[in-house]
């Protein structure tokens with residue numbers, strides 16, 4: 001029985017004023033519960049948490065929330081946090097996922113030190129504990145098939161029925177369980193079940209399956225086992241073995257807590273305190289591994305690390321910084337009720353971080369040639385450009401200027417509308433860090449398309465000021481044609497058109513809401529030559545265009561490829577402003 005939780009949109013006005021924790025961080029309810037445990041001297045005042053992924057997919061932004069919470073609590077409270085793989089399903093788990101998860105947790109800025117564990121390390125202990133339950137008359141081997149077990153389980157309104165095998169003697173159960181392990185039975189022939197209560201109001205307590213037969217190789221234990229513990233049997237006991245003090249998990253585990261308690265009581269083992277919090281949902285995004293796997297397998301994206309994916313590897317490739325993701329996780333806080341966070345808030349956190357740190361460059365995405373008729377052919381001069389106006393320490397760089405330039409095709413209008421302060425016939429603009437130029441002619445091809453602008457420059461305006469005090473309204477970016485480097489640029493947008501991708505018209509399939517325009521590839525862009533030396537993974541700002549980074553997979557010095565991390569438009573700031581004015585604060 002899973003609990004869907006109430007879904008609510010989080011509006012800016014719903015957000016609570018920030019309550020500051022000791023370390024200046026927001027104090028959430030999980031932190032408050034743990035603080036109270038420390039104050040009461042429980043567990044000797046110790047805090048030991050864990051992040052327990054199943055290695056059956058890549059980590060996503062929802063997992064980041066859990067990682068920041070678990071590792072953050074340990075960090076803030078002088079405790080420890082383990083990384084543990086709950087690897088109980090050999091069919092869906094792979095080493096590739098294990099490696100990717102480790103890399104992602106590290107990249108996010110957290111360290112499990114020497115505490116890397118696997119539930120599969122505990123298989124023998126879990127088996128012995130199952131034997132202990134059987135001996136105590138609290139578990140039995142059942143011959144019912146999976147379908148029959150489901151049918152016998154009953155519903156929320158109907159009690160379940162007892163299996164004919166429920167009354168088996170201890171000795172027979174012990175013998176059958178031993179033979180299950182020895183490989184005497186085929187997959188699905190038998191299971192081990194806890195003997196709890198087929199009439200319980202909580203479906204998880206209706207004699208849940210603890211072990212199943214699965215003749216499958218495990219990514220770590222190979223063929224040593226042909227029975228595997230169910231997640232619910234392994235998870236709680238693994239926490240107990242690791243002496244976890246606080247098992248922080250998402251709301252759907254609330255209804256599993258009585259089962260975990262029952263098992264630990266039956267075994268007389270250490271009880272962690274389980275605290276459930278609301279999982280993260282994001283607009284325009286799916287965060288279920290099953291759905292993300294479908295996107296990958298059905299090739300709607302190029303892989304788990306496609307820059308449009310909400311996976312940490314996808315976001316990293318897209319140009320997100322770990323700091324921005326941590327900041328986002330801090331700001332959304334931790335609640336007891338499920339809600340959906342506007343993806344604009346995530347992008348806002350990203351822009352705030354990048355605005356402070358990202359070096360600025362010029363790039364022309366849709367090049368239009370400009371020839372400065374009065375600039376000497378063959379002359380090249382170097383102009384000084386500011387690397388980051390937000391950071392005086394970032395210094396300046398020199399960029400080449402010459403007779404032939406590229407400007408953005410969208411910065412020219414043959415018949416400029418009102419308030420278009422860029423180039424048009426007879427119009428004067430400022431070139432960023434350069435000169436004033438005036439358009440004297442537009443050269444067209446036979447189809448009437450503008451393919452080149454003829455302009456003049458005013459040599460007195462170097463650096464962007466006219467000695468006669470003459471003003472121009474527009475400043476545009478540009479590149480020296482001979483010096484610019486060719487590059488491919490990918491403009492990314494949300495992967496799903498609807499804020500809630502699961503609310504599909506008709507079919508109910510989230511794939512119907514895929515955004516056909518989630519990527520636009522521009523093949524013939526130009527970028528500053530200095531960008532080539534930029535460390536891969538460093539996100540920069542293309543002035544007036546947005547934030548971009550070199551693609552870590554496809555970009556080479558010979559064939560540059562850039563991903564758009566984010567545009568410069570901050571929709572969240574607008575949402576906030578609207579929220580404030582509506583609420584008179």
Ligand code: ATP
Pocket residue numbers: 051052053054055061062063065066248249250278279280281287288289290
């Ligand atoms: P899915 O439901 O998508 O298959 P999962 O929850 O099964 O994901 P796990 O690998 O078991 O994936 O997750 C590891 C931990 O991360 C769990 O403790 C889980 O509660 C937490 N987690 C998963 N998704 C989210 C989310 N969207 N928000 C917060 N925490 C999450």
Ligand code: MG
Pocket residue numbers: 054
């Ligand atoms: Mg899970």
